Amino acid sequence: MAIEPGTKAPDISLRDQHGQTVTLADFRGEKNVVLLFYPFAFTGVCTGELCALRDELPTFANDDVQLLAVSNDSPFALRVFAEQEGLDYPLLSDFWPHGEASRAYGVFDEEKGCAVRGTFIIDKEGVVRWTVVNALPEARDLNDYVTALGAL
Template identity: 45%
Template sequence: MIQPGERAPDFTLVDQHGREVASARLRGSRVALVFFPLAFSGVCGDELAELAANTAMFDEAQTQLVGVTVDSVFALRAWSDAAGATFPLASDFWPHGHVARRFGAFDERTGRADRATIMIDEGGIVRASFRAPPHRPRSLAQYTEALAALPHAAS
């Protein structure tokens, strides 16, 4: 997985509403890139619901939350609607897992993203990265710690 201090790879994906999510457009913003293995799976669904209920922690840290899965935009739209998620869920469907691979967060054996999180500063540098085992959720404490690793945002 990509490590702190490395430059985040460039990427362009489409979110659940058909909008482009591009690293070039995110540059200048702090970004929490959250990879999910699969939409509508048990642990992923619980994680999405928890993030949807706690977007304020990212807003307060002036950090854009972006979810990424290998699912289609149609599945992501239904998934985000079901969970009440208001942040972008980007489809890494085709080329399959291309962005997850670039971040070192793709499981070639299963064909899906790892349960990985990458925190990127305004300049596109990774400041924190962590992953959870396939069947275990990430905790809010892990996000809090990773947000603290980002340099203070300019006011």
């Protein structure tokens, strides 16, 4: 069961595609966070979603908002994926301990061994304000994110 709006966001600390540690708490008091979980790099729907975010990046990565995309891939795979697709925002690795962050947010599919498509809008105080979870084959609608961010 995914974390519901109104819940304090679990703090996570993961390595990005450059090997740097990114901690959710680092943005507290500074920025709202779009925390997006996706199954795997290099797959059709995931690539489409992440490239759509890339194309609208000023909406999701600016002085007020930070985009963090999390998958169960290794940081090394994420680096190649980011370079190949021109993704210039943090891709975080929930590879080891495998799925720990995805489980904390209730979006890890134990049978498939990966995160499902869960997105959480977290306000500057660290509270989840909006959540959407889609089945693996279903892409999310970026306009929903924009609406949720506008409501903060």
